[in-house]
Amino acid sequence: xxxKQSLKQSVQRSATLWAGYQFIKAQVNRVRTTAYYxxxxxxxxxxxIWRPTERARWAxxxxxxxxxxxxxxxxxxxxKPRLFGTDPVRATMxxxxxxxxxxxxxxxxxxxxxxxxxxxxxxxxxxxxxHQESPAIHQVDxxxxxRQQVLAADPMVTPVPLEAPxxxxxxxxxxxxxxxxxxxxxxxxxxxxxxxxxxxxAVRIAALSPSACNRQPNKVILIEDxxxxxxxxxxxxxxxxxxxxxxxxxxxVVDSTGYxxxxxxxxxxxxxxxxxxxxxxxxxxxxxxxxxxxxxVTPATDRAFRKLGHVKDQETVMMMLAIGYPPEAVAVPxxxxxxxxxLMRWSKAKNA
Ligand SMILES: Cc1cc2nc3c(=O)[nH]c(=O)nc-3n(C[C@H](O)[C@H](O)[C@H](O)COP(=O)(O)O)c2cc1C
Numbered sequence: 001x002x003x004k005q006s007l008k009q010s011v012q013r014s015a016t017l018w019a020g021y022q023f024i025k026a027q028v029n030r031v032r033t034t035a036y037y038x039x040x041x042x043x044x045x046x047x048x049i050w051r052p053t054e055r056a057r058w059a060x061x062x063x064x065x066x067x068x069x070x071x072x073x074x075x076x077x078x079x080k081p082r083l084f085g086t087d088p089v090r091a092t093m094x095x096x097x098x099x100x101x102x103x104x105x106x107x108x109x110x111x112x113x114x115x116x117x118x119x120x121x122x123x124x125x126x127x128x129x130x131h132q133e134s135p136a137i138h139q140v141d142x143x144x145x146x147r148q149q150v151l152a153a154d155p156m157v158t159p160v161p162l163e164a165p166x167x168x169x170x171x172x173x174x175x176x177x178x179x180x181x182x183x184x185x186x187x188x189x190x191x192x193x194x195x196x197x198x199x200x201x202a203v204r205i206a207a208l209s210p211s212a213c214n215r216q217p218n219k220v221i222l223i224e225d226x227x228x229x230x231x232x233x234x235x236x237x238x239x240x241x242x243x244x245x246x247x248x249x250x251x252x253v254v255d256s257t258g259y260x261x262x263x264x265x266x267x268x269x270x271x272x273x274x275x276x277x278x279x280x281x282x283x284x285x286x287x288x289x290x291x292x293x294x295x296x297v298t299p300a301t302d303r304a305f306r307k308l309g310h311v312k313d314q315e316t317v318m319m320m321l322a323i324g325y326p327p328e329a330v331a332v333p334x335x336x337x338x339x340x341x342x343l344m345r346w347s348k349a350k351n352a
Pocket of ligand 1: 069073183184185187237238291292293294319332
């Protein structure tokens with residue numbers, strides 16, 4: 001037996017010594033946790049800041065997606081048409097130019113998606129009779145005229161109709177494929193109430209998601225009262241234009257007391273994300289629609305939201321989820337996905 005083990009055994013013989021040992025261990029872990037967060041802060045500082053002069057391919061394509069998604073979203077918003085997207089369309093065009101100037105491939109799906117979305121944005125403004133109001137329309141026209149070839153090569157259209165979640169006579173692969181294609185972020189809802197039993201069925205399925213050591217830290221907090229939904233959504237920045245139509249709002253949280261120390265700090269988001277995905281699939285399989293709503297908030301907003309009383313102190317908010325029936329005919333953004341070579345790589349690292 002090693003010195004460490006025999007020392008531990010003698011300490012275990014005394015309840016007081018053992019309690020003291022556990023106390024000191026917990027404090028050491030707390031200090032160690034600070035180091036983990038400093039490591040995270042360093043990685044964040046190095047890699048998670050977009051610069052106005054950014055030229056790296058991945059960051060550029062991500063920023064393009066970020067900007068033109070605002071245009072895609074605007075094209076599916078319910079309600080009275082109003083001018084939207086002036087800043088994002090300008091930002092998208094500038095990013096496309098930066099992409100071209102850097103010599104990145106114009107066959108890239110995200111780049112082509114950017115050009116196509118600007119074109120669909122223009123068409124959308126015209127269809128709504130808003131193009132003359134747009135201060136960016138001349139820049140848009142010029143941008144599109146310069147990219148006729150890209151646009152003609154492989155026309156991409158946004159928005160597209162929401163697909164049905166099932167395929168008659170489908171095997172497991174086809175069934176899963178149909179469900180995956182039909183699971184889209186829906187930003188318009190019918191006024192029909194969502195049956196409680198169906199939400200419970202979906203949550204039961206989501207509970208089958210894997211979690212680290214099967215600790216199952218997820219909880220779904222459901223808000224159905226209109227005024228409460230509006231109040232909760234007032235703390236969230238991504239529901240403009242459709243938040244008022246959300247019939248049921250879920251707050252997805254993870255109970256942080258289920259984790260032993262800071263080395264598990266990111267596990268909350270892994271477990272929470274896996275659960276959220278299953279929940280969205282389950283809801284869609286039941287014919288419902290959903291839209292994830294980010295919880296990228298300042299500490300002050302997080303604290304203020306907690307004061308509404310929905311979320312306990314130890315619960316970490318993962319995201320919100322808008323849930324409801326999609327209207328009869330509902331459009332969703334095309335939202336092109338990255339090319340295969342960007343999605344995976346077989347590692348050739350020597351030490352792998
Ligand atoms: C964590 C997370 C947060 C999101 N937050 C928002 C949001 O605040 N508002 C919104 O309209 N969409 C939000 N989305 C939806 C994304 O925009 C959407 O998933 C993405 O554009 C792909 O489209 P799809 O879900 O239709 O396939 C979020 C998605 C995720 C996963």
